[in-house]
Amino acid sequence: MNFRQRLIEVTTSMQRDLLPSLTRMYEGDDLDDLRVLDRVVLQVLDRDTAPTVKELAALIGRSVSWTSRLVDSLVRRGLAERHEDEADRRVRRVRQSEKGAALLRRSLEIRVDVQMALWNHFTEEEREVVLRSLEIYAEAARRIRDETHPSI
Template sequence: MGKHMNFRQRLIEVTTSMERDLLPSLTRMYEGDDLRVLDRVVLQVLDRDSAPTVKELAALIGRSVSWTSRLVDSLVRRGLVERHEDETDRRMRRVRQSKKGAALLRRSLEVRIDMQLALWDHFTEEEREIVLHSLEIYAKAARRIRDEADPSI
């Protein structure tokens, strides 16, 4: 248990340190976007080819249907997502990214990549290889978590 707590504490410390050092710069880079974390999550979920119903979207982001519906309404008013009728069942409404939402998500990714590239400039070649390999392992674990949560994706 002590070893696990040590790992957990180290993870908390390094994550806190990175966020404290990087978030102010990242916030300045996102200035004007006014996106909350869950707004960004919804746009990322909708970036897939599917167009879920609000109920399906709620399950994907782990929120209630009513809360998700209010979030979608807010994103619709801002022009970031669109509601549309299901082609096979007109009673169903589906949600998809708008062009504006897709462009904002792309810009968001570019900002994060620019920030990451700025970090890479401070690594040695050996450190870059270690970090890249670590990120590949991290991405595989994230994929396994996603597959366990929803194997249909």
């Protein structure tokens, strides 16, 4: 079995075994109405600089018109806000609203709760190995972001 096949098998197994617990934890929460791409956009907006819709579209790999409709939906639901750029009033930027930030934090808390339940089944040595692996994974993700969108 090659690396790609192993990765698919491990990822599938983890999702199959963990997603039911994660879904149960979301029940009755405002998070029920969030789609995957809503979460992705809220996570992208969770940074110091607020992107324009065009920059946001590039970051999530969607068209500007599609991204604009998604942002409109998030704004209507109170999860995001559009605002004028302080340096150029013609430019509109997008940021998380307080409600959007709170919902994203809640989503992260639930995911961490599920992860912590999993971590309780590791030995201390296994925890260190997995945590270091996740740190390496996160650093690679930052490099991809910086290579793909260095100015954002």
